[in-house]
Amino acid sequence: MTKGWQLTLILTLLGLFALFYQGLWGDPRHIPTVLIETEAPNFEGPDVETGQTISLDQFKGKVVLLNFWASWCYECKVEHESILRLHQLFKDNPDFVMLGVNYQDELPDAQQYLQQYGSTFSHVRDLKGQLAIDYGVYGVPETFVIDQQGKIRHKWVGPITGEVYTNITQKVIAPLLNGQSTPTTS
Amino acid sequence: MRIRFTFWLVVLLVIPAPLFATMQDETDVDVQVREIAKTLRCTVCQTENIWESGAPLAQQMRGVIRERIALGHSTEEIRAYFLSRYGDYILMEPPKHGVNWFIWVAPFLLLLVGGFFLYKEVTHWVRDTPTPPNQPTPPLDDQARKRIERELES
Numbered sequence: 001m002t003k004g005w006q007l008t009l010i011l012t013l014l015g016l017f018a019l020f021y022q023g024l025w026g027d028p029r030h031i032p033t034v035l036i037e038t039e040a041p042n043f044e045g046p047d048v049e050t051g052q053t054i055s056l057d058q059f060k061g062k063v064v065l066l067n068f069w070a071s072w073c074y075e076c077k078v079e080h081e082s083i084l085r086l087h088q089l090f091k092d093n094p095d096f097v098m099l100g101v102n103y104q105d106e107l108p109d110a111q112q113y114l115q116q117y118g119s120t121f122s123h124v125r126d127l128k129g130q131l132a133i134d135y136g137v138y139g140v141p142e143t144f145v146i147d148q149q150g151k152i153r154h155k156w157v158g159p160i161t162g163e164v165y166t167n168i169t170q171k172v173i174a175p176l177l178n179g180q181s182t183p184t185t186s
Numbered sequence: 187m188r189i190r191f192t193f194w195l196v197v198l199l200v201i202p203a204p205l206f207a208t209m210q211d212e213t214d215v216d217v218q219v220r221e222i223a224k225t226l227r228c229t230v231c232q233t234e235n236i237w238e239s240g241a242p243l244a245q246q247m248r249g250v251i252r253e254r255i256a257l258g259h260s261t262e263e264i265r266a267y268f269l270s271r272y273g274d275y276i277l278m279e280p281p282k283h284g285v286n287w288f289i290w291v292a293p294f295l296l297l298l299v300g301g302f303f304l305y306k307e308v309t310h311w312v313r314d315t316p317t318p319p320n321q322p323t324p325p326l327d328d329q330a331r332k333r334i335e336r337e338l339e340s
Contacts, residue, residue: 009303031229034273104242129246136271138229138243 031138033155040064040146041134048102048110048123056099056146063176064146065098067160068132069123070105071113073140079159080117086160086169087120093177095148099124103132103140145172219251222264227278235278 044055056064067083069076083100090096100123102110107125114123126132135144138157145154145168154172156164223237228244236244247268254264268276280286326334 005303005306012299029232031272031275034270104246128249129243130250132243133247133250133268133271136273138272 029139030157031136033136035136035144035152036155038152040066040144040150040152041131043124043131043134045124045127045131048100048107048125049114049119054099054122054124059097059099060150061148062095062097063148063173065096065173066101066135066144066146067098068101068103068126068135068137068140068142070103070140071109072105075159076141077117079141079161082159082161082165084118084120086165086173089169090173090177091120095177096173097121101126101131103137104129143168145176147176215252215255218255218261219248222251222261223248225265225278226268226276229272229276 040056042056044053046052047054065086069080087098090098098121100119100121102123102125104126110123110125124131135142141157141159143154143156143160144152147153153176154168156168158164160168220237224235226236226247228234228236228239228241228247230241230243231239234244236247251264254267259267265277274281274286280289282290
């Protein structure tokens with residue numbers, strides 16, 4: 001085998017090894033979203049606590065934070081305090097709305113969860129899972145930020161805590177509320 | 187004749203009746219749901235299609251497929267809907283475009299390249315192996331000749 005071929009073989013093997021190594025550290029369950037910069041699908045469903053119908057159309061022209069959660073989800077409990085803190089931070093801004101989406105849950109369990117951990121904003125029930133599928137959700141918690149034009153600008157899979165909380169409040173929601181364009185992220 | 191009759195009787199008794207019921211009850215819609223669901227990946231299990239997966243999300247996805255069929259959507263429209271929500275990942279078979287071509291071609295490419303290297307190496311070994319010089323066979327000595335004759339006679 002000539003030197004040239006030996007070098008090609010070594011480089012190919014190194015390339016394959018690099019791909020394998022990268023795959024080891026990435027999250028194999030992460031599915032990259034295709035919804036960023038697309039129009040947020042409209043939805044309509046009953047409020048978990050009051051039973052009144054809530055639809056996304058009601059909040060046209062506002063920045064909407066949509067948080068998918070379930071009472072059986074451990075990570076939802078982990079992020080719950082941060083979620084309430086986030087609402088507290090922006091709730092006085094008339095251009096901000098926060099909505100929870102209760103996913104694959106039983107109504108009594110969801111209501112008990114909200115009573116136990118606290119609730120300061122509305123939560124829609126996703127009765128048949130259609131809402132979650134419309135948003136490409138594959139687990140909870142998942143959070144979306146929708147801008148004033150009704151476009152999805154940010155998606156996060158996992159709990160909103162620590163650095164994620166700082167990023168979403170300072171780099172996504174605050175600039176959108178200030179009328180600044182934010183980089184679209186997922 | 188009797189043996190054959192008994193055989194079929196036993197077969198019919200052994201096969202559970204619900205199996206036949208399921209086969210007969212499957213409507214065209216069920217068949218279409220199955221055909222579409224088999225091409226879509228379960229985003230929870232990720233190694234199964236949504237027809238085989240027992241995950242609640244897969245179950246809901248099957249429900250969405252059924253609803254859309256009832257609304258008159260075509261197979262391609264339904265697949266396009268899931269593709270628009272989850273991207274290429276939702277498809278059990280990666281679509282043949284862009285960088286995905288690499289996934290389809292890579293195994294054959296690796297096989298070809300591997301085969302080429304193997305061929306080169308083998309020809310190299312064959313070429314480099316020293317062959318013994320073509321020398322005449324040494325004559326047998328008396329002792330060896332006598333031994334062979336003895337062996338042949340016995």
